[in-house]
Amino acid sequence: MASDRPVHPAVRPVVHRDVVCPFCGLGCDDLTVEEEPPSTLTVRSTDCPVARERYSRMPAAEPPRVAGVPVPLAEAVDAAAAVLGAAQAPLVAGLGTDVDGARAALSLAERLGAVVDHALSDGLYRNLAVLQRTGWIATTLAELRNRCDLLLVTGPDPATLHPRLFERWVTPAPAFQAPPSREVVFLCGEPLDTTRAVLSGLPVAVLAGDPAKIGDAAAALAAAVADPFRASGAAGIAAGDIAALAERVVTARYAVVAWAAAAFEGPHIDLTVERLVHLVRAVNRHTRCAGLPLAGHDNVVGVNQVCTWQFGVPLRMSLAGGTPLHDPHRFAWARYAEVADTVVWVSAFRPEVPTFPAGQTVVALAPPGTAFADEPAVFIPVGTPGIDHPAHVFRSDTVVALRARGLIDRGLPDAATVLKAIAAALPQESPPC
Ligand code: SF4
Known part of the structure; x- marks a missing residue:
């Protein structure tokens, strides 16, 4: 549209x-x-x-393909329904789509008894695993802009993944402070040059430290917040700097601890996030403080919201048994792809589809121009949400769904329409005897 x-x-x-x-x-x-x-x-x-x-990157539309041969859309839909009707262990994943697309994908997964996951759920679960285990105190982007007087940015500069974070949410003057003031501290990470330029009007401190030891720095800071006499060095940051930061944090009126877990490197990143969440909790014994986990590429946050409100459990779930079964380990798409016989991969935001094991049947819904290492059984080009059609997508802080209007008309169907058509074309189930 x-x-x-x-x-x-x-x-x-x-x-x-x-x-x-x-x-x-x-x-x-x-x-x-x-x-x-x-x-x-x-x-x-x-x-x-x-x-x-x-x-x-908005190339012209191209026709769907079945086994590499261009066909009309209806024929591609029938071909997809035929292979999915015969699937024994289907996977519906990728899920780079808007709210409507997610709803349609989940309905199709329910019909198929499929496992469901999003391509970027690894980053999501670095946070979600901690939320499930311990809970957390988190805030919104609006609270960051309007109330925060001390922003503690942990790990690599989140602007690498979210380039306008500081311009849109940190440099505008807070609405609820008199006089407005804000300070930014980078812990275990260096600001990009572009970030330094954007923040040039604010006080900025950098405790660079070792980015691989963010958790250690967070734990040392939490200990120093609880008891200044226990301040110790960590992650290459001197004890005196940790103590000074602890003192600054507890005298803030509203501190925010921000991180982009997808940018953290190393194993067991969820344990690093857990220590950041613990730091937020420790600071709250003295002053107001909240975490700001940054995520949300390809609407992963929105798709997880849809999954949770439709089925009562988050992504990484199976509908094979008739009732939703959530297992963040077993049903991670990359793991389940090793045993699935048929994959529906939806990637409406970017022309990228992973390579699947040989012999697997793949139905791919992706933008025109998507390059495949192996031609899928069925490829149906779809429009990009917010470009080819209006779309609802969720912001990183999970509380705001935005409506992105369509801009151009390349004659491409949206993912929801195609997924609903595939579900409608599935072979009818036999009535019980
Ligand atoms: S929402 Fe778009 S414009 Fe804003 S930072 Fe993200 S990619 Fe850039």
Whole structure:
């Protein structure tokens, strides 16, 4: 579907304003995007490298393929339904799609008795595992912008994954502070040059430390917060610096501890996140403090929300037994792909589909121009949410669903429509005797 905003066809280029960007969990809603018909998009209002690259990759539509042969959409849908009807151990994954697409994918998975997961759930589970084990005190982006007076950024600069974090949510003056003031401290990570430039008007401190030992630094800081006489060095940061930071944290009015777990490196990252969550809890004995886990590429947060409200359990679940069974280890898509015989892979935000073991039947829904190492049994090109059709996507902080309107019309179906059509074309189940 084209833009909500009527534009005279003689106007070139078409300018779309206040566009919601669906490509990362920040959900920036202020983009200006120029459209040079039929489908060339250029972001004009920001240098965000993720947005610029994603909007610029909008090739023309191409026909669906069955076994590599171009076919009409209806034929591809029937072919997909035929292979899925015969599946013994199906996997419905990828799930890079909007809320409607997620609902349709989950309905199809229910019909098939499939295992369900999102391509980016590894990053999600670095946080979700801790939430499940211990709970946490978390905040929203709006609270960060309007109330936070001390932002503690832990680990690698999150702007690598969420480029406009500081510009949109940290440098604007807080609404509920008089006089407004805000300080940013980087712990076990260095700000990017672009971040330093954006933050040039704020006090910034860097305790670089060892990025592989963020958990150690968080634990040392939590101990120093609880008892200043127990301050010790950690992760290459001196004891005196930990003690000074602990003193600064407990005198803040509203401290926020931010992290992008997907950027952390090493094994058992959930244990690192657990120590950050423990730090937040320790600071709350003295002053207000909350965590800000940053995530949300390819609407992974939104798809997890849909899964939870539809089935009562989060991603990494199986519907094979008729009732949802959640197992974050067994039903991680990369693990289950080793035993699945048939895979439905949905990747509407990016033209990328992983390679699956030989002999597996793959039905791929992805943008035109997707390159495959092995041609899937069925490939159906679909539109990108918020580009080819209106879409709801969730922000990183899970509380806000944004509506991204469609901008261009490449004649591509949306993933929800295709998934519903496949479900409708599945062989009818035999009535019980
Ligand atoms: S920061 Fe994220 S939401 Fe904002 S413009 Fe860049 S990719 Fe889009």
